[in-house]
Amino acid sequence: MSNFEIGLWSFPVLLAMIFLRIPIGLAMFIVGIGGNYLITGSTAMMFGQLKHLTYSTFSSYSLSIVPLFLLMGQFATLGGMSTALFKAAEAWLGHRKGRVAMAAIGACAGFGAICGSSLATAATMGQVALPELRRYGYSPALATGTLAAGGTLGILIPPSVVLVIYAILTEQNIAKLFIAAFIPGILAAIGYMIAISIYVRIYPNSGGVRERQPYRERFAALIEVWPVMLVFLAVVGGIYTGVFTPTEAAAVGAAGTFLIAFANGGMTGKSFRESVLATANSTAMIFLIVFGAAVYNGFLALSQVPQLSAEYVAGMGISPWMVMALVLVLYLVFGCVMDSLSMILLTVPIFFPIMMALDFGLPAEDFALWFGILVLIVVEVGLITPPVGMNLFVINSMAKDIPISQTFRGVLPFVITDLVRVVILTAFPPITLFLVWAFH
């Protein structure tokens, strides 16, 4: 068997292990080690690398941003910011039909600005907004669907852990990726609000209204959210202006949300331990996958599969847009069964060189940013598509009386707006790149 064939055969083996419920990072590690052995004929090279690979992966300065962003998000959940954001959004929007649900989306977008994780956003905003939505008579389907979709804004709106991983894999500038994610993130929130307004027109009984609030109260509610603004500006502004590195920005963010939680009395010994343990769980999960992917991708590079398949696809003469459509559809399909980070770590090392070899009429860096945002969006759709959309289960577990089938139905309009957005952003790259260009 040639090295290239060994590389190709590793895909079915890896997929079989993953579908047998072997943890994804573990499966990539094992297949990577095994494939390396088959190619080099001994364990010497791999075992030699392993003396320092684990430490160097776990101590990577650019990856240290990940646990710090996770910690920041966990502290953000303690500070009462979710309540303040929801109250502010509700004060401005709540008086028209369907607007309490739209307020929940607005609040999720605000929370996404200080939290890089979808699950944490869904869980936190769900606790605040779900009881309110039900109090105003929103149907179980719409209430849970809204919050599950709103949760994905946690990762679509920068900072975003998924984008950090993409940036490291493809050697792109994190600051520029965050800037590029901004307009698509806002479009996501707007799309979700449109979905709600259409939904309540089709099913008039699904959403209630609340009384209009005077402007004095609206501004009072808005002032309550200034710490969120401050932390967001410090983190994203600091990275962008180069005042501090992305890792330092994440540290500033963690310190900021810590102080907010402390000032609001949310930081107790117990809640601190719980935040740390939740951070520990997600961090270990991500780093095991990153480590497994490092070993597996090392093996793939040795087998030359990424280079040869890039040449092959580029030489086939089919339209680049066709390839793009295929790749995005593949992500949507895989997103139904796999989590976003695993998918990115598994596929980007193969797809990225293929896509870079095709001509979309964009400079290489612009293309890399645009492709990153498209991938981010399609993998995030996986969080709200059945059967294993994690956000759906997080929100559904908060309302024991709502059957999961209702939540599946309620999220459908939001998935449709996601798909429409993907098509628009794919067809018009400047929407994503406009802000990046404007800042240079």
Next chain:
Amino acid sequence: MKSAISASEAQIRLLAKWTAIMGGIVLVLITAISVASIAGRALYTMANLGDGEGWRVMANAILRPIGSFATSLGAGPVPGDYGLVEAGTAFAVFAFLPWCHFNRGHAAVEILAGMFPGWLNRVIDIVSNLLMFGVALLIAWRLYLGMSDKMSYSETTLILQYPVWWSYAASMFGAVVFVIVSAWCLGRAIADFSDQGEYHASEAVH
């Protein structure tokens, strides 16, 4: 076997939990170091401001003494802060591994598991716990050899000049706890099988 596993569950849980919390405390220290370093850098810049022009003359005249005063008290960028962040992150990540594994927290695809018969799921559980135990052993063993390398070369960090193997040694702590906890988890999977007990789905379904 089963009684030994359930008898030691509380201790293993405590071990994994407090190892993770120690990692978390180091993570908070990293945060503090980074923030202190940014503040120190800002003060240092302030202390070395020029005269400036226009409105800056006034601003610089106010900021410079503040910066000078703070730097005279020893404020400034933390030396070797990047290196400390790296070593601290490595310690924390190693310390987090046992807790995640104990909680069955690693990302896995559960879609087909629901269709498998119970015995097959328990066999898969044993296999994946065995693999994880093997990987934990491999990581700890190779990390130990890596540490020995760094010791024999007497390699030191660039700025703070402390031996690199110290950071490896700190990481060894989490790596060893990971071996202990994953051995116990393998025992748990085997006990579940012999027990024909309930099949536990992993907690982090994606």
